[in-house]
Amino acid sequence: QSALTQPASVSGSPGQSITISCTGTSSDVGGYKYVSWYQQYPGRAPKLLIYGVTNRPSGVSNRFSGSKSGNTASLTISGLQSDDEADYYCSSYSSGTPCVFGTGTKVTVV
Amino acid sequence: QVQLQESGPGLVKPSQTLSLTCNVSGASVSAGDNYWSWIRQHPGKGLEWIGYIYYSGGTYYTYYNPSLTSRLTMSVDTSKNHFSLNLTSVTAADTAVYYCARGQGFLLEKFDYWGLGTLVTVSS
Numbered sequence: 001q002s003a004l005t006q007p008a009s010v011s012g013s014p015g016q017s018i019t020i021s022c023t024g025t026s027s028d029v030g031g032y033k034y035v036s037w038y039q040q041y042p043g044r045a046p047k048l049l050i051y052g053v054t055n056r057p058s059g060v061s062n063r064f065s066g067s068k069s070g071n072t073a074s075l076t077i078s079g080l081q082s083d084d085e086a087d088y089y090c091s092s093y094s095s096g097t098p099c100v101f102g103t104g105t106k107v108t109v110v
Numbered sequence: 111q112v113q114l115q116e117s118g119p120g121l122v123k124p125s126q127t128l129s130l131t132c133n134v135s136g137a138s139v140s141a142g143d144n145y146w147s148w149i150r151q152h153p154g155k156g157l158e159w160i161g162y163i164y165y166s167g168g169t170y171y172t173y174y175n176p177s178l179t180s181r182l183t184m185s186v187d188t189s190k191n192h193f194s195l196n197l198t199s200v201t202a203a204d205t206a207v208y209y210c211a212r213g214q215g216f217l218l219e220k221f222d223y224w225g226l227g228t229l230v231t232v233s234s
């Protein structure tokens with residue numbers, strides 16, 4: 001099962017909005033409503049940001065939002081802040097294996 | 111508050127077996143709808159789902175990543191409320207940070223709690 005495709009890096013200025021894409025196939029992202037997003041700082045464990053495509057766990061800032069269109073899911077970070085600098089991973093249920101992760105995106109705040 | 115913590119040797123020799131344990135607090139490994147998972151991250155790389163074990167109707171079931179299934183065994187010790195991973199015949203390609211995590215939902219809707227991770231190096 002191939003990893004979902006994410007851009008290697010995305011950058012933005014403080015206060016801007018950025019969007020990270022996560023492209024799969026009809027066997028994973030496109031076929032199910034089970035896309036989640038994780039934030040990971042260097043040397044730290046991933047943290048759940050979004051699940052079920054659009055849902056935010058309690059305690060996660062509403063600056064993070066998720067969406068999906070066809071085989072591509074997206075994570076939008078609005079009002080970009082310096083502590084949003086991290087790696088971001090999507091994941092999806094897959095009919096091949098229960099879980100496939102994205103390739104990861106490094107977000108830089110310039 | 112659910113907490114998970116990995117433990118095990120940080121160095122394993124090639125061809126030997128990698129064994130890790132995840133101690134769970136704040137939740138029971140026997141509770142339904144919890145998919146106790148292992149996920150690894152090769153140095154500088156992305157995340158890879160390894161497998162999960164879950165409890166249903168008096169039995170524990172496992173589901174492994176097809177790429178690892180021939181070398182992988184997961185188990186649970188209810189008396190210690192922990193779950194374990196055994197990966198046989200390891201090579202340098204198994205060097206990674208190994209995380210345990212709680213998955214929710216049969217279709218793994220989310221991994222909501224994670225351990226801190228433990229680095230395992232395969233080297234002679």
